[in-house]
Amino acid sequence: MSVTAGVSDTIITIRDKLRGKIGQTKVKRYWPGKAPEWADDADEDGDIRMARAVALEKAFPIQEDSDIVRRDDPRLRQEENRRQEGLDLEEEDEDAMEEKRRRLREKLLQRQQEEAALLPEEEEEEEVEDEEEEESEYETDSEDELQRVEAEERALEELLKKRLQERKVETKQIVVEEIRKDQEIQKNLELEADTGDVDTDDELNEAEEYEAWKAREIAR
Incomplete structure (x- = not known):
């Protein structure tokens, strides 16, 4: 109206x-x-x-007059301005927080992508390290086995040498014993020859051959 x-x-x-x-x-x-x-x-x-x-x-209307009075009041107008500024700041803070959340989400996504890209390389490196470790263990086991076999071979060789030396000693003892027996026999024969006063060239040749053989055996 x-x-x-x-x-x-x-x-x-x-x-x-x-x-x-x-x-x-x-x-x-x-x-x-x-x-x-x-x-x-x-x-x-x-x-x-x-x-x-x-x-x-x-x-x-009284309400309209009061509105006019409120709009004309500097204190009320200043309070209204502060309230509006507060609302603007709240909106700016919300925008800043939203921007910060967005950047954080992007950073997390980028980190996940980098970790996913590095995962196959890490697995491959782990497989290579496992293979190298297994190969190193195999080489170590092989070297240990080779050293053990070589030690056994050396021990066997030493045993064979020892047995051969023992056999040589035994053989020499046998030869010496046989020579001693032959010498006894020879002495007996000489005694018999002296007793019978019989001496021929054949017997002398046999005696010389026997002495030569005996000397060779002793030298061995």
Whole structure:
């Protein structure tokens, strides 16, 4: 409703009240205990004032006036500005936090991708290390086995040499014993020859051959 319409309604209402009041004016008798006529007039005046107040309220709402006052108040305007700035800062903080979360998610994703890319290389390196370790263990075992076999061969060779030496000693002892026996036999034969006084060239040759053989055996 416009201001002009509100004022017109107020004027019309007041005019109608006044017309009714003037048209019905006459002298009336007063009765004890009865409210005087002017009391009704006072009520009517109150109605007029109420109607005028309502019309003015419609024409000029109090809420609008209070809004105008609040907008014109520097303190309220400053408080409103601070509140708006606070809202702006909150929005900026939320934007900054969202940007920070986004960067963090990107960083985590990049790290996961790098770890996934390095995983096959690490597995391959571990396999190579395992193979090298197994090969080293095999070489160590082979070297230990070779040394053990060589030690056994050396021990066997020493044993064979020892047995051969023992056999040589035994053989020499046997030869010496045989020579001794032959010498005994030869002495007996010589004694018999001396006793029989028999000596021939054949017997001398046999004796020489025997002595030569005996010397060879002793030299061995």
